[in-house]
Amino acid sequence: MKKILIFVFLISFSVIQTAYAHPLLIDSDPAQSSNVSTGTNKVIIYFSEAVEQSYSYIKVFDNNGEQIDNKDTNYFKDETALIVTTKPLQVGVYTVSTQVLSKVDGHLVPYSFVFGVGDVSLPMREQPQITESIYFPEAGARFPGLVGQVVVLGSVISSLLIWRSIQKKKLIGDDLSSLQKFYHGKFSSVIRVGLFLVFASNILMLVVQTIRLQVPAINVIQTSFGSVWMVRMILTVALLGIWFVFESKSGISHKKQALLLGLSLALIGTTSVIGHGAATEQTIAIIIDYVHNLLASVWIGGVIFFAFVLMPSFSKLDGSKKELLTLTTIPKFSSMILLGLGILIVTGPTLLWFIEDDVVLLSQSPYGFFIIAKIIIGASMIGLGGYNQFRIQKTAEKNLEGENITVHKKLQKSLRVEAILGILLLGSVALLANTSLPSGQFQQTTAQQDDYVFRTIEFTADSMFEVSIDPLASGSNIISVSALDIDGNALSNLEDVKVKVSNPQRNIAPIEVTMKKAGDLTKYEGDLTFGFSGNWNVEVEAIRSQGTNQGMSFSVFVKPRLYQLKTDVVEYAFPINDTAPLYPVFDGKDTLWISDTSKPRLWKFTLSEKEFKSYEFEGKTSVFLKLGEDGRVWFTDTPESKIGYFDPKTEKFRIIPLPFKSIPVSLEMDLDGNVWIALADKHMLLKYEPESEQFQEYKTPTEPSGPIALKRDDEGKIWFAESQGGKLGVIDPRSGEIQEFMPDEPLKEPFTLYMDGDQNLWTSEHTGLSIVKFNPFLKTFEKIPVSDPNALPFGLAEDKYDNVWIAQHIVDNLGVYDPHKDDFVEVAIPSLGTFTQFITADDSGNIWFVEQRGKKLGNVIISEIPSIGTAKEHAPIRIRYSDLMGPFMTAGIVATSLFFVKSVRDKRRLDSLIE
Known part of the structure; x- marks a missing residue:
């Protein structure tokens, strides 16, 4: 029998998937109330859990209310994100409406939000509109099932623990047979009511889901939620079958009750794995939820068992027997309930901590209101339990030697009221299980604002300063400074803290910030305004009444979030169709040079005149370009195994054949003016000395390596990317020494290199769907995936805000990565089929890209959307969940422990008096 129970229990859990309570909208591209560039052609929405694509959609509407998407909603990357495509969007405000079906719990959740294309006014950033946060039909359908499963499980456990000991009482005497028969009838009736409630609930759940999805029931059953429903229905039918078997008999054996127990335990498991405990995706939370449901069933189901099975059974006994047996049962039952309550006091708050530990957020949401209602009802039930022990039981014990003992009638009334309260408590549970979590109502706002707090600790000889700037953005900020001694204690004799900000690059003199004490003796706060993005100096000075004042300064880079970027994309068509432009370089002044494959x-393009001019030479093609310090434009004629340069001053070419047949790709200049050439097929670097016109070979340690990209660092070393070896390498031009570096797994076709201001080396994994940052000092690699699974990351460039822009080859979008905030977005290219591979930046920090197949030169003009927001208000006093729940749990555990001990002593005392 034990093996059968274990098998049933494990099977019921193995077919049920864990999931969030509702699929929360956690992010979107475009984001809520954001402005994106014209040409955007898709909307991606990310959810907190897997959704059913067949019953979910994303719709995009224009200003006129017309649906303008391609009606091709599909999964994006995995089952937690959806994408819909549109034609290239023009300037305007667009509304997104989405509805998703949870893959497990079956909730159909709608959201809506707006975004803008181009320079349009939008409403303040608000959370997406959710048309429903409480799912009343689902709650109504599941409520009978909750009551029914609690009745069945609580009655079976109470029968095994309580009824067995009652039957051994000598007090019953010759009435045992008739009492057992009547008890069996009552027990069977209660189990029947519970099981039919569960069965009816299952049918109602299917009906509600059918109406929600507006599809036949068979279609609902084929969803992931349907598989959970099927398990629940199979368990219910099995329980009904067992009930039909023992209902026709005069009694039920302990083995059959154990089978009922096993199936009932599995039944409540179906509730736990689709409840809010699973929202954390942590097994421990699901286990705690299951234990909580189990003990709640013992409590509420036990009360119903006592009220509607035991008490009517006792009423069939003679007057004194009925009263005495009722009296001895009170401490037995109380000890069982108190043991469960002691654990419930721990599991309840612990489970809530896993789900949502923000007390303020809970207090402002329907979910929190239902929690409070649940606590009030539960406290009322506990109060009635105390009344039963301290009033009814205690009074009866005093009159035990006399004949006037009235326990049964009083207790029966009290238990029925308690049972009604228990059913109301289960109603609040049904509403809780079908109410959006507080994080679901505020999640999108948090995800989109993504406020970044700059923090630093700066030291002087005798002190240190803990500084934070929130949110470190142009506009209003809050600066917080704590002045401490070198050991981290309060700085002695501190009178005041002064803060000044300046921007020497724009000739902005130091501006003093008004600082005020905040909280403790060491902390000061003030409102700080950065007028624009850029590098700002912050000076901090601690003023002391005695001793030397302490001061220091540091620099911060203020920049907009990616969603605050305004990106205007302009395209310039080449004057002829017979061209295949590829590689752009900027001369630092007013000219872009572009190769032609x-x-x-x-090709020469002047930024001021917006005009093209071409220059031809004898050869086959130009591929990669490099500008020399003297202004010469060096290039590779890869099919001819030649390099060459064009002198813009004389407008003449010089062609230089390589010493052997090879595939020259990338070019770079060292500090001595020598030209370095990557030979992809020879697995070597070639150095050309213009003065001596001599070549020198440098073989790479790895073969095959396929060096394909070159970049010089500030020390003059030449870095190279090995497209075949999957490594990064560096050579010292003077010594010829070569080093190679590789992450745990080889890089997947690194095709380009660029060096940022901190001398980090960046490369793109062409077939690895990522860009990679290599720190030459720490020798560490950091991989950042791109968002589009169809992209082939290629050329890289840095804009005025230190964002990394990525050409994505076969995808008509440019990727943008913010390394400071770890954020990624895409900017659409207006044209289709562009085949963009390489990009560069001009002296204004704007991005230029070449559309090889589109035969166009593109320019992304980047600016910051003015912030109309103000600094966040100073943080209010936060009520920590642990501070609130810690004392409550401690007091609850102590109280239930004391009352449990009392109940055990009462039981032993009454058992000794009443045999």
Whole structure:
């Protein structure tokens, strides 16, 4: 029998998937109330859990209310994100409406939000509109099932623990047979009511889901939620079958009750794995939820068992027997309930901590209101239990030697009221299970604002300063400074803290910030305004009444979030169609030079005049370009195994054949003016000395390596990327020494290199769907995935805000990564089929890209959307969940322990008096 129970229990859990309570909208691209560039052609929405794609959609509406998406909602990357495509969007405000079906709990959740394309006014950033946060039909359908499963499980456990000991009482005497028969009838009736409630609930759940989805019931059953429903229905039918078997008999054996117990335990498991405990995706939370449901069933189901099975059974006994047996049962039952309550006091708050530990957020949400209602009802039930022990039981004990003992009638009334309260408590549980979590109502706002708090600790000889700037953005900020001694204690004799900010690059003199004490003796806060993005100096000075004042300064880079960028994309068509432009370089002044893979030709584009001019040479093609310090434009003629340069001053070419047949790709200049060439097929670097016109070979340690990209650092060393070896390498031009570096797994076709201001080396994994940052000092790699699974990351460039822009080859979007905030977005290219591979930046920090197949030159003009918000209010006093729940749990455990001991002593005392 034990093996059968274990098998049933494990099977019921193995077919049920864990999931969040509702699929919360956690992010979107475009984001809520954000402005994106014209040409955007898709909407991606990310959810907190897997959704059913067949019953979910994303719709996009324009200003006129017309649906303008392509009606092709599909999964994006995995089952937690959806994507819909649109035609390239023009300037305007667009509304997104989405509805998703949870893959497990079956809730159908709608959201809506707006975004803007181009320079349009939008409402303040608010959370997406949710048309429903409490699912009343689902709650109504599941409520009978909760009551029914609690009745069945609580009655079976109470029968095994309480009824067995009652039957041994000598007090019953010759009435045992008739009492057992009547008890069996009552027990069977209560189990029947519970099981039919569960069965009816299952049917109602299917009906509600059918109406919600507006599909036949068979379609609902085929969803992931349907599999959970099927398990629940199978368990219910099995329980009904067992009930039909023992209902026709005069009694039920302990083995059959154990089978009922096992199936009932599995039944409540179906509730736990689709409840809010699973929202954390932590097994421990699901286990705690299950234990909580189990003990709640013991409590409420036990009360119903006592009220509607035991008490009517006792009423069939003679007057004194009925009263005495009722009296001895009170401490037995109380000890069982108190043991469960002691654990419930721990599991309840612990489970809530896993789900949502923000007390303020809970207090402002319907979920929190239902929690409070649940606590009030539960406290009322506990109060009635105390009344039963201290009033009814205690009074009866005093009159035990006399004949006037009235326990049964009083207790029966009290238990029925307590049972009604228990059913009301289960009603609040049904509403809780079908109410959006507080985080679901505020999640999107948090995800989109993504406020970044800058924190630093700066030291002087005798002190240190803990500084935070929130949110470190142009506009209003809050600066917080704590002045401490070198050991981290309060700085002695501290009178005041002064803060000044300045921007020497823009000739902005130091501006003093008004600081006020905040909280303790060491902490000061003030409102700080950065007028624009850029590098700002912050000076901090601690004023002391005695001793030397302490001061220091540091620099911060203020920049907009990616969603605050305004990106205007302008395209310039090449004057002829017979061209295949590829590689752009900027001369630092007013000119872009562009290679042409279709002809032996270079293109010149002047930024001020917006005009193209071509220059042809004898050869086959130009591929990669590099500007020399003298202004010469160096290039590779890869098919001809040649390099060459164009002198803009004389407008003449010089072609230089390589010493052997090879595939020259990338070019770089060292500090001595020598030209370095990556030979992809020879697995070597070639150095060309213009003065001596001599070549020198440097073999890479790895073969095959396929060096394909070159970049010089500030020390003059030449870095290279090995497309075949999957490594990064560096060579010292003077010594010829080569080093190679590789992450745990080889890089997947690194095709380009660029060095940021901190001398981190960046490369793109062309087939690895990521860009990679390599720290040459720490020798560490950091991989950042791109958002589009179809992208092939290629050329990289840095804009005016230190964001990394990525050409994505076969995808008509440019990727943008913010390394400071670890954020990623895409900017659409207006044209289709562009085949963009390489990009560069001009002296204004704007991005230029070449559309090889589109035969266009693109320019992304980047600016910051003015912030109309103000600094966040000073943080209010936060009520920590642990501070609130800690004393409550401690007091509850102590109280239930004391009352449990009292109940055990009462039981032993009454058992000795009443045999």
